[in-house]
Amino acid sequence: xxxxxxxxxxxxxxxxxxxxxxxxxxxxxxxxxxxxxxxxxxxxxxxxxxxxxxxxxxxxxxxxxxxxxxxxxxxxxxxxxxxxxxxxxxxxxxxxxxxxxxxxxxxxxxxxxxxxxxxxxxxxxxxxxxxxxxxxxxxxxxxxxxxxxxxxxxxxxxxxxxxxxxxxxxxxxxxxxxxxxxxxxxxxxxxxxxxxxxxxxxxxxxxxxxxx
Numbered sequence: 001x002x003x004x005x006x007x008x009x010x011x012x013x014x015x016x017x018x019x020x021x022x023x024x025x026x027x028x029x030x031x032x033x034x035x036x037x038x039x040x041x042x043x044x045x046x047x048x049x050x051x052x053x054x055x056x057x058x059x060x061x062x063x064x065x066x067x068x069x070x071x072x073x074x075x076x077x078x079x080x081x082x083x084x085x086x087x088x089x090x091x092x093x094x095x096x097x098x099x100x101x102x103x104x105x106x107x108x109x110x111x112x113x114x115x116x117x118x119x120x121x122x123x124x125x126x127x128x129x130x131x132x133x134x135x136x137x138x139x140x141x142x143x144x145x146x147x148x149x150x151x152x153x154x155x156x157x158x159x160x161x162x163x164x165x166x167x168x169x170x171x172x173x174x175x176x177x178x179x180x181x182x183x184x185x186x187x188x189x190x191x192x193x194x195x196x197x198x199x200x201x202x203x204x205x206x207x208x209x210x211x212x
Contacts, residue, residue, distance in 0.1 A: 030068050030092070039190030040070070042127035042156045042202055047074035049154050049184065049204050050125055058123040058152045060084060060103065064110065064143065065129030069096030076101045084121075086110070110139050116146045123152040130167065131158035131202075137170035144177060149211045153178070156202040159185065171205070181207040 034040065050061075059082050063071045066085035075081055084104040085096050093105045108114055110129075124143050129135055147153065157167050171181055184204040189197065 028091075028095070031070070031095070035068075035070055037191075040128075040188070041186065041190055042188055043070035043074045045184075045186050045202075045204050046071055046125050046127045046154055046156060047078050049206055050075065050123065050152070051079040053154065053182075053206055054079075054081075054123065054152055057148075057150070060121055061123040061125055062086060062116075062121045062143075062146070063102070064124055064126035064155070065135070066096055066102070066105075067092045067128070069099045069101055071125060071127050072096065072101035073099055086114075110135055110142070114142055114146060118145055119148045119151075120146050121151060122148050123154070126155040128156060130155055130161065132160060136165050137167045140170055140174065144174070144209055147209045149209055151209045152206075153208065154204065154206050156188075157205050158188070159201045159203060162203055167205075171207075177210055179208045179210065181205050 035043075050058075061075070061081055061083040063069075063083055063085045066072065066087045067089070069085060072083055072085060075083060082103050083101065084106060085093060085102040086106040086108055087093050087096070088107065088109050090107050093107055096102060097105055106114075106116075124147055130137075143153070162168055171178075182205075184206070185201055186204060188200040188202045
C-alpha cells in the first residue's frame with residue numbers, strides 16, 4: 001500500500017530531485033487528498049487579487065509552479081484569461097492538461113534560465129510555489145525578465161519563509177525595477193486536518209514591473 005503524501009513531505013523537500021520524486025507520486029491524488037480535503041485557499045486568493053488588480057493588457061499569464069492547474073481552474077471560473085502553465089513535474093502537468101484551462105504547458109526547472117522570450121508575459125501568478133522546501137527568491141530575476149514592462153506579478157509567499165529565506169530582502173533589492181509591493185496576508189487553508197499547519201498563512205504579494 002502506497003503511503004499518502006501530505007504537507008510534511010512537501011515541507012521536507014531539499015532538492016529539485018526531491019520535488020520531482022514527490023510530485024510524481026502525489027500528482028493523481030493531489031487535488032482530492034490535499035487541495036479539497038484541506039480547503040486549500042491560495043489558488044482562489046491569487047485569482048481574486050488578479051481579478052482585482054489586473055487590466056486588459058495583463059495577458060498572457062504565466063502560472064508558475066502550476067501543478068495540477070488549480071489556479072487555472074479558478075481563473076477560468078472567475079475571470080477567464082489566456083494562461084500558460086509551467087512546472088517541473090510532468091505528472092502534475094498531465095493533470096493540468098486534462099482540465100483544458102491552459103493554452104500551453106511548459107515543463108521546466110525554474111532554477112534555470114527559461115526558454116521564454118524577454119518581456120513575453122503580461123502577468124506572472126503563483127500559488128504555493130514560494131514556501132518551505134520549494135523555490136527561493138532568486139527565481140524572481142528570471143520571472144521579471146520574461147514579464148512585460150508594466151506587467152503584473154501576483155504570488156503567494158509563505159510567512160514562514162518570507163524573511164527567513166530572503167524574500168523580503170529580495171523585494172527590497174528589486175525596488176528600482178518594481179512598483180512598491182502590496183501585501184495581503186491570508187490563511188493558506190480553510191479546513192486543515194494537519195493541526196501543525198492549521199494556522200499557516202501566506203502573503204499574497206502584488207507588484208508591477210516598472211516601465212522602461
